Amino acid sequence: MTTVSRARFAGSYYDSSSCRYPDIPTLNSDLDIDVAIVGGGITGLSTALQLADRGISSAVFESETFAFGASGRSGGQLLVGFNESTADLSRLVGSQAADQLWQLSIDALALTRDYIGRYQIDCDLQRGALTLATHHPKQRQALIQNQRALEEKGIATQLLEGAALRDAIDSPQYSLGLMESTSGHLHPKNYCLGLARAALSRGVQLFDHSPIDHVQTGDSMRLTRGPHRIRAQRVVLAGNAYIGNLVPELARPILPVTSHIIATEPLTTPLIACQAACSDLAFLLHYFRMSNDGRLLLGGRPGVWGRNEAMSTHILHQRMCQLFPQLAQTAIDYSWGGKVAVTQPQMPDIRRLSPNLWAAQGYSGHGMALAGLAGQVIAGAVDGDNQAIALFERVRHQQFPTHPAIRSGLAQWGMLWYRIRELTGL
Numbered sequence: 029m030t031t032v033s034r035a036r037f038a039g040s041y042y043d044s045s046s047c048r049y050p051d052i053p054t055l056n057s058d059l060d061i062d063v064a065i066v067g068g069g070i071t072g073l074s075t076a077l078q079l080a081d082r083g084i085s086s087a088v089f090e091s092e093t094f095a096f097g098a099s100g101r102s103g104g105q106l107l108v109g110f111n112e113s114t115a116d117l118s119r120l121v122g123s124q125a126a127d128q129l130w131q132l133s134i135d136a137l138a139l140t141r142d143y144i145g146r147y148q149i150d151c152d153l154q155r156g157a158l159t160l161a162t163h164h165p166k167q168r169q170a171l172i173q174n175q176r177a178l179e180e181k182g183i184a185t186q187l188l189e190g191a192a193l194r195d196a197i198d199s200p201q202y203s204l205g206l207m208e209s210t211s212g213h214l215h216p217k218n219y220c221l222g223l224a225r226a227a228l229s230r231g232v233q234l235f236d237h238s239p240i241d242h243v244q245t246g247d248s249m250r251l252t253r254g255p256h257r258i259r260a261q262r263v264v265l266a267g268n269a270y271i272g273n274l275v276p277e278l279a280r281p282i283l284p285v286t287s288h289i290i291a292t293e294p295l296t297t298p299l300i301a302c303q304a305a306c307s308d309l310a311f312l313l314h315y316f317r318m319s320n321d322g323r324l325l326l327g328g329r330p331g332v333w334g335r336n337e338a339m340s341t342h343i344l345h346q347r348m349c350q351l352f353p354q355l356a357q358t359a360i361d362y363s364w365g366g367k368v369a370v371t372q373p374q375m376p377d378i379r380r381l382s383p384n385l386w387a388a389q390g391y392s393g394h395g396m397a398l399a400g401l402a403g404q405v406i407a408g409a410v411d412g413d414n415q416a417i418a419l420f421e422r423v424r425h426q427q428f429p430t431h432p433a434i435r436s437g438l439a440q441w442g443m444l445w446y447r448i449r450e451l452t453g454l
């Protein structure tokens with residue numbers, strides 16, 4: 029029994045290693061603006077930056093502080109593609125649209141790198157992603173299929189096995205790895221705050237601690253934040269898993285699911301020598317990587333059923349010790365969680381809701397790159413260029429019930445069903 033499965037420090041690793049928070053006011057008067065954006069994560073900020081490139085002025089309203097939501101809590105894995113498989117995506121939208129969507133996911137990575145270079149965002153960007161299979165033949169086969177799918181999309185890959193795999197990652201659990209260097213990882217909070225600073229430098233108005241509590245649609249849109257009125261020509265909703273019931277139509281295609289991350293103390297021996305963003309093919313997948321200061325950051329969903337903070341930390345710690353037995357006595361310094369918006373199918377929900385209202389959400393665990401892209405897609409649509417948004421609007425999303433108890437039950441029973449299928453091979 030280990031004695032180190034509780035976090036030593038409060039808050040997240042990102043909070044303790046983030047850059048200075050920019051000077052941002054709270055909205056305390058009425059405002060007239062061309063485009064009002066609700067949500068201060070990567071989606072909202074990327075939309076504002078893209079609008080600025082098109083000469084359109086905007087203001088971003090954030091309930092808490094910028095990067096408070098998933099963008100400041102994420103595993104930071106910057107991944108190519110979507111959570112939906114390429115074959116299922118083709119079945120969903122046709123092979124031509126599927127190819128175009130895939131190309132957009134590659135463009136999303138280039139856009140992220142462009143933001144980081146152009147606005148000099150210091151966020152520990154690193155190239156490389158390694159997907160891992162255990163010794164189970166089904167997992168090995170799935171990984172080889174993944175490789176074929178990626179190569180068909182023009183992504184160069186390399187299979188690692190035996191000593192080559194051990195040189196890349198020091199874990200006895202895995203027997204095969206698929207490496208590609210289009211993807212990578214970064215410090216998500218510093219990236220998001222870098223976008224906030226960039227937006228300020230481009231003349232975007234940012235307001236924190238300014239929750240929007242009502243959106244009234246019409247020729248001229250009206251939003252309220254407490255006693256203050258905001259009049260906007262157009263509105264973009266970028267609150268994603270944190271938006272609650274602000275616009276009920278947005279709640280139906282997504283299920284907010286909690287994901288949790290632990291960060292160890294800095295390690296003294298190399299664990300992931302290849303420095304890639306790693307993930308595996310387990311049903312409740314693990315994602316992990318090294319931080320810039322040598323910690324292992326390991327995330328996942330602690331179980332099918334919801335867990336409290338202490339239990340989540342304990343379960344993830346146990347899993348970490350299975351994957352890396354050499355860390356059994358390593359302290360956990362930080363532990364935190366956040367909400368991921370998942371859709372069915374696992375594709376983003378990016379669309380126009382009414383003539384002056386757009387929304388982007390539900391990246392299903394691929395939002396680090398796709399949220400930036402969504403900003404570009406929405407800004408294009410706001411400016412009359414509907415080519416890219418039309419591709420996303422082809423995806424038909426399942427509508428979930430809005431009752432909170434039914435929603436949480438659905439997320440859990442859905443996962444349980446997939447778990448049973450995995451265990452029984454159904």
Ligand SMILES: Cc1cc2nc3c(=O)[nH]c(=O)nc-3n(C[C@H](O)[C@H](O)[C@H](O)COP(=O)(O)OP(=O)(O)OC[C@H]3O[C@@H](n4cnc5c(N)ncnc54)[C@H](O)[C@@H]3O)c2cc1C
Pocket residue numbers: 066067068069070071072089090091092093094095096097098099100101102103104105106107238239240241266267268269270271272274287288289315327365366367368369388389391392393394395396397399
């Ligand atoms: C623990 C965790 C790990 C993850 N790991 C990865 C990963 O490794 N790779 C990956 O690609 N993706 C990952 N994701 C998902 C990824 O972080 C998200 O898809 C992405 O950050 C979404 O960005 P966003 O701007 O759309 O939403 P958010 O970053 O959640 O921003 C939405 C913001 O809107 C604000 N808001 C909501 N309602 C209102 C309102 N009424 N008024 C004003 N503001 C409002 C919220 O406060 C919030 O700050 C992870 C998510 C979590 C939680």
